[in-house]
Amino acid sequence: RGPRGNFVPPIRNNNGNTSTMAGSRMPGKGDDGLDDSTRKCMELLCGPDGEIPEKLKNIEPRLIEHISNEIMEKDPNVRWSDIAGLEHAKKCVMEMVIYPLIRPDIFRGCRSPGKGLLLFGPPGTGKTMIGKAIAGEAKATFFYISASSLTSKWIGEGEKLVRALFGVASCRQPAVIFVDEIDSLLSQRKSEGEHESSRRLKTQFLIEMEGFDSANDQVLLIGATNRPQELDEAARRRLARRLYIPLPSSEARASIVRTLLEKDGLLKLSPDEIATVCRLTEGYSGSDMKNLVKDASMGPLREALIQGTEITKLKKEDLRLVNLKDFEDSLQEIRPSVGSNELVTYEEWNKQYGSSK
């Protein structure tokens, strides 16, 4: 028995599998079939009376443990100020989700927000960062799951994991559930070969989302996708607010370069040189910019090695700072990852279904 006297552990059934906790009550430590880490997770989710919350009954403790340890992030550690540009998206997010999470008493009735937000746009533009920043700003627990892992890694168990995810989130309110690549879960493709299991998974997911529409739950679901056009009508309806997260503007690209170099004490570029880098990186995503800065910051090291300095004898303080030439060289290697024709698709979808044009 753990510190909470009424904790209801699972029992082992005859075939050796651990059963769920519903209705079972086993005395004694070590007799409950749980190892210490699982028991600890369960105890943290129990109410003050030590009872398992209703939503977690009938859910296997190992899945609850997986959610608590792998999917829940205790401190997402992304602040609003870490996200370059996207001023419009940030403003919308404040009003649509952060204020309601902070002041649920005001956002009721006509003002009540939907429980689903879709962030769509090219890869590497800061969608995940926004999800984490929302959790940070609203002091909410953050759950991150990639939908493709549900369909690949958790074959046949995805449904159970989804139930565990929403169950744990409801015990950890306010909570933000971030589902990356949500299109792979809620895609409209109804191919002949669509597996029964993925259909069931999708249904379960929609049921769980529906279940959270009550006014009292402080749980926000954020779906992120690079392929919004794959979502079907049911998914769009549930993700009522849909925000386009575009490629970074020139100022945002400058800010990414400056912030990353400054953080490592490598910034020597003049404002004019930064402007040149921005001019040469039209069409680069935030993550392309990060890769570019990483590559450019290797320039001084590469140069020292070419000049014959041995890596073992190299003094960090002798390395020069990163200059414009390093960026020009790296631009040959690091190319933009998003094609301009893809942008047209996002813009059209935004016109048709986006929440703010």
Ligand code: ADP
């Ligand atoms: P997405 O979820 O849209 O695919 P991420 O949020 O995972 O993209 O971004 C990947 C990385 O790219 C981030 O960790 C960050 O380093 C960088 N990045 C992307 N967009 C931005 C941005 N707007 N501001 C600062 N860094 C960004």
